[in-house]
Amino acid sequence: MVVVGAGVVGLAVARALALAGREVLVLEREAQIGSGTSARNSEVIHAGIYYPAGSLKARHCVRGRQWLYQYLKDRGIAHRQIGKLIVANTPQQLAGLPDIVRRAQANGVHDLTLIGRDEARNLEPALECLGAVLSPSTGILDSHGLMLALQGDLEHAGGTVACHSEVRRVSAHHQGLDIVMADGLVLRARGLVNAAGLHACALAAATAGLPARYVPNPRYAKGNYFILNGRVPFSRLIYPAPDPLVSLAGLGIHLTLDLGGQARFGPDVQWVDRVDDYSVDPARSGQFEDAVRLYWPDLPEGSLQPGYAGIRPKITGPGEPTADFCLQGPNDHGVPGLINLFAIESPGLTSCLSIADEVSHLLA
Numbered sequence: 001m002v003v004v005g006a007g008v009v010g011l012a013v014a015r016a017l018a019l020a021g022r023e024v025l026v027l028e029r030e031a032q033i034g035s036g037t038s039a040r041n042s043e044v045i046h047a048g049i050y051y052p053a054g055s056l057k058a059r060h061c062v063r064g065r066q067w068l069y070q071y072l073k074d075r076g077i078a079h080r081q082i083g084k085l086i087v088a089n090t091p092q093q094l095a096g097l098p099d100i101v102r103r104a105q106a107n108g109v110h111d112l113t114l115i116g117r118d119e120a121r122n123l124e125p126a127l128e129c130l131g132a133v134l135s136p137s138t139g140i141l142d143s144h145g146l147m148l149a150l151q152g153d154l155e156h157a158g159g160t161v162a163c164h165s166e167v168r169r170v171s172a173h174h175q176g177l178d179i180v181m182a183d184g185l186v187l188r189a190r191g192l193v194n195a196a197g198l199h200a201c202a203l204a205a206a207t208a209g210l211p212a213r214y215v216p217n218p219r220y221a222k223g224n225y226f227i228l229n230g231r232v233p234f235s236r237l238i239y240p241a242p243d244p245l246v247s248l249a250g251l252g253i254h255l256t257l258d259l260g261g262q263a264r265f266g267p268d269v270q271w272v273d274r275v276d277d278y279s280v281d282p283a284r285s286g287q288f289e290d291a292v293r294l295y296w297p298d299l300p301e302g303s304l305q306p307g308y309a310g311i312r313p314k315i316t317g318p319g320e321p322t323a324d325f326c327l328q329g330p331n332d333h334g335v336p337g338l339i340n341l342f343a344i345e346s347p348g349l350t351s352c353l354s355i356a357d358e359v360s361h362l363l364a
Helices: 008-019 056-075 091-106 117-123 143-156 197-205 282-293 348-363
Strands: 002-004 025-027 084-088 113-116 131-135 139-141 160-162 167-173 176-181 186-189 192-194 219-228 237-240 254-257 263-266 270-272 304-314 326-328 338-342
Touching (some): 002 008, 002 176, 008 143, 008 192, 008 348, 056 139, 056 143, 084 091, 084 117, 091 113, 091 131, 117 131, 139 143, 143 160, 192 197, 197 304, 263 282, 282 304, 338 348
Parallel strands (some): 002 025, 192 338
Antiparallel strands (some): 084 131, 113 131, 167 176, 176 186, 219 263, 219 270, 219 304, 237 254, 254 263
């Protein structure tokens, strides 16, 4: 069994397959594991709030969050369940807060609390808002520590990770799948999981035997982050409430904290055509400051510094509703042994163990 992509989802899938008794090889084009989307995000453990009821994102996030907290605890991986506030700063956002709570309840998240401005400011005195939703089960984690643990479990179960191993194309036939590497080597496998993230659509397009109608059009939404130069007066994550009338490609420019207490703001949404441009334009700091001051009016002038950027592997574009996770198996496209994972963006980190479990069952 071959898994293409050693990000957090690819490693979780490979681990699940190896623990189920399969011989597993993970092929990663980069020099190390988890150097793409898995290393360039907010490192947040999501509760499962925003996603449509019955969606794969809702199901895998809620189940995956429970499994992930337990896994992090069992393995001694650094994490903190610090909670977050979803804050409303416009009448439209305020009117939409009860819908956020109802949607979360439909997804199986029953610990949200709708609070007013005074209660929110009692929790976070530097905060400005009209009202908020408190999510106590949101947390943060060491994503690289998680990936190292997944890799360790995989290798302990007999699996292997091969970096500097780029797959150029795949050919499906009645004997299995031929995997052609960049150096010309051809591997034959009985099954393949395409967990290539930003390159998943391209790999699917280069898979002979897979009908073209099952290959979505890739879209890339870059998310820039700015780092606060100084201490932040918040102990929880702060997210702006979504506008109920607007389709967003992200969750707004929010405040997250790393395990050392460093504050970072982002990501925004910048539609791009390339998957290799991770530069952060310092000129974007103005729009970041404007967005942050809606909920933190006392943000010091000039205190935001360019941090890092990540790119979301989307299959829908600007102005379109965000697509659900796409776990495409033989029952969908008819190619035995082939699983394609498309649009595994947020909450993919939170959902990794749950997605891995489903992929394992699809291949069973």
